[in-house]
Amino acid sequence: MLVPGIKSRPVYAGLHADAHARWNILCAQGAGALTLEAMLASAPGGFLTKSVCLYTAADAASLQHENRLATIGFDAFWQGPTTATLLVQLDHVLNNAVMGTRLYVAGIEGFIGEVMRLGMQHGIDPRSIQTEHAGSIRRRVQCVHCKGITDDVTTQPARCAHCGLMLLVRDHFSRRIGAFQGVCIDAEAPGQIPPAEVAFP
Amino acid sequence: VSGGAEIKVRVADIETVAERIKRFTFHRIDGEDFPVFSGGAHTVVSMPDGGRLRRNPYSLMGDPEDRSRYQISVLRTPDSRGGSAFMHEKVAVGSELALSYPVNLFPLDLRAKKHLFIAGGIGITPFMAMMQQLASQNGVFELHYAMRGRAQGAYWERLKDSGQKRVNLAFDDEGQSLDLQRIFDRQPLGTSLYVCGPAGMIDWALGTAKKAGWPDEALHAERFLAPAGGQPFTVELAVSKKTLHVDEQMSLLEAIEAAGVEAPFLCRGGACGQCETTVLACDGTLLHADHFLTASEKASGTKIMPCVSRFEGRTLVLER
Numbered sequence: 001m002l003v004p005g006i007k008s009r010p011v012y013a014g015l016h017a018d019a020h021a022r023w024n025i026l027c028a029q030g031a032g033a034l035t036l037e038a039m040l041a042s043a044p045g046g047f048l049t050k051s052v053c054l055y056t057a058a059d060a061a062s063l064q065h066e067n068r069l070a071t072i073g074f075d076a077f078w079q080g081p082t083t084a085t086l087l088v089q090l091d092h093v094l095n096n097a098v099m100g101t102r103l104y105v106a107g108i109e110g111f112i113g114e115v116m117r118l119g120m121q122h123g124i125d126p127r128s129i130q131t132e133h134a135g136s137i138r139r140r141v142q143c144v145h146c147k148g149i150t151d152d153v154t155t156q157p158a159r160c161a162h163c164g165l166m167l168l169v170r171d172h173f174s175r176r177i178g179a180f181q182g183v184c185i186d187a188e189a190p191g192q193i194p195p196a197e198v199a200f201p
Numbered sequence: 202v203s204g205g206a207e208i209k210v211r212v213a214d215i216e217t218v219a220e221r222i223k224r225f226t227f228h229r230i231d232g233e234d235f236p237v238f239s240g241g242a243h244t245v246v247s248m249p250d251g252g253r254l255r256r257n258p259y260s261l262m263g264d265p266e267d268r269s270r271y272q273i274s275v276l277r278t279p280d281s282r283g284g285s286a287f288m289h290e291k292v293a294v295g296s297e298l299a300l301s302y303p304v305n306l307f308p309l310d311l312r313a314k315k316h317l318f319i320a321g322g323i324g325i326t327p328f329m330a331m332m333q334q335l336a337s338q339n340g341v342f343e344l345h346y347a348m349r350g351r352a353q354g355a356y357w358e359r360l361k362d363s364g365q366k367r368v369n370l371a372f373d374d375e376g377q378s379l380d381l382q383r384i385f386d387r388q389p390l391g392t393s394l395y396v397c398g399p400a401g402m403i404d405w406a407l408g409t410a411k412k413a414g415w416p417d418e419a420l421h422a423e424r425f426l427a428p429a430g431g432q433p434f435t436v437e438l439a440v441s442k443k444t445l446h447v448d449e450q451m452s453l454l455e456a457i458e459a460a461g462v463e464a465p466f467l468c469r470g471g472a473c474g475q476c477e478t479t480v481l482a483c484d485g486t487l488l489h490a491d492h493f494l495t496a497s498e499k500a501s502g503t504k505i506m507p508c509v510s511r512f513e514g515r516t517l518v519l520e521r
Contacts, residue, residue: 099392100385123312125419127416
């Protein structure tokens with residue numbers, strides 16, 4: 001049901017430690033911890049001491065990553081229970097940041113979208129934020145009708161957690177909102193709703 | 202698009218603002234309002250110089266919201282092919298000229314939280330308009346302006362007297378220079394950098410910013426080139442079936458226009474890419490002078506930007 005070739009579909013180019021950056025902010029969620037570790041393995045000398053890492057495990061399976069990241073030797077390490085708490089902490093870090101600071105993000109798409117959205121609010125060009133997808137491909141979806149956002153969407157179609165409409169999840173992505181767009185799937189023929197299948201495991 | 206329709210203007214005022222720099226104020230002949238422009242925009246001035254038509258781009262430096270007049274500043278360059286000499290010597294109050302509609306290839310990135318301007322010499326002009334635009338929007342900016350000396354620098358007295366702490370002046374002949382490293386290191390996140398000045402200064406500023414960890418996306422520069430003269434050559438236009446002679450003082454684009462062939466352009470300074478032309482045959486060397494084509498496109502010998510680039514050799518055939 002996905003229409004191919006949607007231009008707003010984000011592309012995550014992968015993380016590369018920037019040797020010129022004066023300061024690095026590394027944000028990761030869940031399996032994104034492994035992505036950070038892979039990047040650090042080839043990072044230039046001194047990179048860790050000018051880096052701060054913000055991490056949220058997001059699920060029980062990822063709790064093991066927390067302890068490793070905590071002892072890796074970042075200038076500062078912060079961990080929190082949810083993406084929402086991480087964003088509050090990140091907002092504080094970005095408020096005090098100067099030019100020459102690089103932002104890196106690894107995790108599921110909804111997490112990347114929310115971190116990028118906050119970075120853009122601080123005047124960072126989204127193209128200068130480094131991103132790499134890690135973990136599940138479940139989606140953060142905005143219902144275009146009621147504007148409510150439903151996190152962790154795995155099926156196609158998916159029910160809007162706010163207004164209850166069944167939504168066709170599109171590749172159309174809003175950077176401003178940090179979510180994919182979902183449109184009512186039976187608007188033309190009310191009641192004709194195809195069975196939901198797991199499309200974003 | 203070949204620059205679009207033109208606006209006929211009359212020179213209302215000419216003021217010498219520094220050594221070799223004059224400011225021209227234009228009014229529309231038809232009495233209408235000028236189009237609104239945005240800070241960083243330029244206009245291409247058509248100059249009927251004897252038998253030839255010159256067209257040079259100049260940054261608009263007035264208040265973008267003042268639709269009653271346009272203003273440009275022209276530095277008389279000693280190695281000018283004639284454009285700046287024409288403006289300085291042949292244009293008087295009351296002269297009639299034609300301007301292109303404004304085009305902006307050096308706009309403010311209004312997503313930025315702060316705008317940092319680095320100007321060298323006559324490179325101050327786009328920032329004059331940008332600062333006025335930001336002033337009316339309560340935008341945050343900082344200007345660092347380097348000049349050869351007090352006599353050669355334009356508008357610095359006015360900038361200094363504006364009482365703005367965010368204006369920093371440096372005069373070369375008094376041993377002052379811009380400490381770019383220090384300036385870049387203390388800018389808040391979300392700052393955009395804009396540089397306009399001599400090519401060497403632009404390279405220095407952008408290189409220093411990159412070493413200070415600034416991302417490419419935050420760096421902006423106005424790299425207009427005045428087309429340099431060179432050896433005369435002959436060019437064949439395949440579509441219009443014409444063979445032209447390009448003399449020492451003429452650009453390839455001007456020669457094409459002089460032959461009555463419609464050719465697209467916007468910046469006339471090798472920056473925008475609008476005049477890109479396909480080379481169908483070339484027995485000789487293309488002298489690429491633009492900032493638009495990539496190194497591999499230049500090496501391929503299949504494209505040329507006729508506004509600034511030239512040719513040396515036996516035969517050149519263009520798809521025009």
